[in-house]
Amino acid sequence: MKKNLTCVACPLGCSITVELDDNGQILSVTGNTCKRGDAYARTEMTNPTRSLTTTVKVDGGRHPVVPVKSAAPIPKSMLFDCMKVINQITVKAPVHIGDTIIDDILHTGVAIVATNEC
Amino acid sequence: MLNYDLVVVGGGPAGMAAALQAKECGVKKIIILERAETLGGILEQCIHTGFGLHYFGEELSGPEYAGRFIEQVKQTDIDVKTDTMVLDISPQNLVTAVNKKDGLLQINAAAVILAMGCRERPRGALSIAGTRASGIMTAGTAQKYVNIDGYMPGKKIVILGSGDIGLIMARRMTLEGAEVKMVCELMPYSGGLTRNIVQCLNDFDIPLKLSTTVIETHGKERLEGVTIARVDDHGQVIDETQEYVECDTLMLSVGLIPENELTKGIGITLDPITKGAVVTEMRETDHPGVFACGNVLQVHDLVDYVTMEAQIAGQGAAAYIKDRAAFENAEYIPTIPGNGVRYIVPQKMNIRSKEDIKLYFRVGAVYKNAKVVLEADGTVISAKKKVKLAPGEMENVTVPADIIAKLTKDSKICVRVEESQ
Numbered sequence: 360m361k362k363n364l365t366c367v368a369c370p371l372g373c374s375i376t377v378e379l380d381d382n383g384q385i386l387s388v389t390g391n392t393c394k395r396g397d398a399y400a401r402t403e404m405t406n407p408t409r410s411l412t413t414t415v416k417v418d419g420g421r422h423p424v425v426p427v428k429s430a431a432p433i434p435k436s437m438l439f440d441c442m443k444v445i446n447q448i449t450v451k452a453p454v455h456i457g458d459t460i461i462d463d464i465l466h467t468g469v470a471i472v473a474t475n476e477c
Numbered sequence: 478m479l480n481y482d483l484v485v486v487g488g489g490p491a492g493m494a495a496a497l498q499a500k501e502c503g504v505k506k507i508i509i510l511e512r513a514e515t516l517g518g519i520l521e522q523c524i525h526t527g528f529g530l531h532y533f534g535e536e537l538s539g540p541e542y543a544g545r546f547i548e549q550v551k552q553t554d555i556d557v558k559t560d561t562m563v564l565d566i567s568p569q570n571l572v573t574a575v576n577k578k579d580g581l582l583q584i585n586a587a588a589v590i591l592a593m594g595c596r597e598r599p600r601g602a603l604s605i606a607g608t609r610a611s612g613i614m615t616a617g618t619a620q621k622y623v624n625i626d627g628y629m630p631g632k633k634i635v636i637l638g639s640g641d642i643g644l645i646m647a648r649r650m651t652l653e654g655a656e657v658k659m660v661c662e663l664m665p666y667s668g669g670l671t672r673n674i675v676q677c678l679n680d681f682d683i684p685l686k687l688s689t690t691v692i693e694t695h696g697k698e699r700l701e702g703v704t705i706a707r708v709d710d711h712g713q714v715i716d717e718t719q720e721y722v723e724c725d726t727l728m729l730s731v732g733l734i735p736e737n738e739l740t741k742g743i744g745i746t747l748d749p750i751t752k753g754a755v756v757t758e759m760r761e762t763d764h765p766g767v768f769a770c771g772n773v774l775q776v777h778d779l780v781d782y783v784t785m786e787a788q789i790a791g792q793g794a795a796a797y798i799k800d801r802a803a804f805e806n807a808e809y810i811p812t813i814p815g816n817g818v819r820y821i822v823p824q825k826m827n828i829r830s831k832e833d834i835k836l837y838f839r840v841g842a843v844y845k846n847a848k849v850v851l852e853a854d855g856t857v858i859s860a861k862k863k864v865k866l867a868p869g870e871m872e873n874v875t876v877p878a879d880i881i882a883k884l885t886k887d888s889k890i891c892v893r894v895e896e897s898q
């Protein structure tokens with residue numbers, strides 16, 4: 360069986376074809392133009408992940424919220440659960456780029472970090 | 478009156494990269510004038526990732542990408558004035574600006590780089606029938622409400638236009654708990670990056686309705702719904718396809734317009750397609766010593782390309798400040814968009830250039846398995862196979878220095894798309 364994907368690893372958006380055998384095992388990955396594309400296609404077929412970017416409330420900052428991101432991709436199925444956790448938090452200013460806001464969100468092993476000064 | 482070698486108008490990614498490059502090329506006195514309260518431009522509100530893959534080789538959010546340049550600017554002696562609005566640039570390159578602290582500023586500049594960016598096409602440009610209910614806004618305005626001001630502009634959303642900001646906002650609003658009912662696109666294809674359709678719409682099962690537009694808005698105080706309809710190949714509404722969609726918010730992501738009021742004021746020639754200045758390969762406009770780069774020159778889809786273009790302009794301005802005579806001796810020929818190509822930047826190139834010149838362009842329609850052909854005087858210089866070409870994705874082709882050396886003032890350089898048979 361063949362499956363066509365559009366790579367989201369970078370804005371190039373390569374069209375990737377993954378060939379699977381009857382047991383769903385990956386036989387080949389073609390169409391990608393870099394290693395990241397190969398890795399994307401493999402995780403997409405087994406455990407799709409996405410980077411999460413959102414905001415966290417800030418007390419006493421230059422804006423009411425500061426942007427944050429997941430330091431690594433998290434399972435796609437957990438995006439909304441992670442949003443719930445992040446939306447319950449308020450941090451105190453000052454916040455700096457790279458500051459850890461949550462060490463390990465929902466036991467994914469992934470940290471939530473600030474992406475701007477506030 | 479202040480005197481500077483280089484005045485950069487705009488402190489977004491284009492302005493910062495241009496100023497830094499000029500500094501690196503040895504320009505002494507540089508000042509950046511920025512209208513907002515901080516450097517960074519629109520990147521401040523673009524909190525999603527995907528910035529910097531080409532330039533830094535890593536995936537950054539907008540504020541992180543801007544932050545790297547802000548840090549670099551701080552390490553130099555480049556002067557920065559924020560909260561400062563440039564009002565006018567005279568034909569003698571006298572820059573008039575105003576801010577709360579200095580009042581009226583007059584700056585004499587040897588060279589000027591225009592890096593004012595762009596703004597969104599507003600509702601008025603679309604002539605949608607209906608009331609002036611609240612809840613109708615551009616996607617970028619909504620982005621600022623959510624990402625900077627921290628509040629949600631609505632709960633049930635319809636997005637008109639599938640530009641990247643619209644797609645990004647579809648995901649953003651969904652993550653924050655809103656219901657994004659659909660994204661409507663007038664054209665038969667999306668104007669956004671394919672990856673954004675995948676990760677912003679498909680991931681959340683948000684329908685993308687192509688060849689569909691909003692023809693009417695409903696509601697008096699607050700938007701209550703919109704009427705959508707399908708359109709034919711000529712953009713005309715097809716009868717009996719009208720459909721009412723309940724929503725409290727309509728977001729518009731229907732294109733960006735370079736912000737060229739200052740450019741027009743100087744009398745610089747604009748390209749009717751890009752809506753930005755006509756420039757040379759150094760990004761010099763037809764007004765000597767005035768350069769342009771970034772979204773004020775042509776709307777980009779990737780900030781990485783903005784940075785690279787700004788560096789060319791920074792280098793160009795530095796070369797101009799150092800040796801004006803070389804610019805006066807330049808001999809330009811136009812770059813000609815051929816079949817399938819909407820425009821090329823730069824619009825003209827110096828045939829005395831000793832270096833390769835990269836031509837950036839956009840196609841006018843979606844092509845599969847086509848070739849990008851570069852021709853000089855009817856001879857094919859290169860023909861590059863492309864699996865996919867789309868109007869939403871900027872392409873480039875290089876004119877090699879050895880080819881430029883053979884060009885004369887009557888030569889014609891053309892880029893065209895050759896469809897597969």
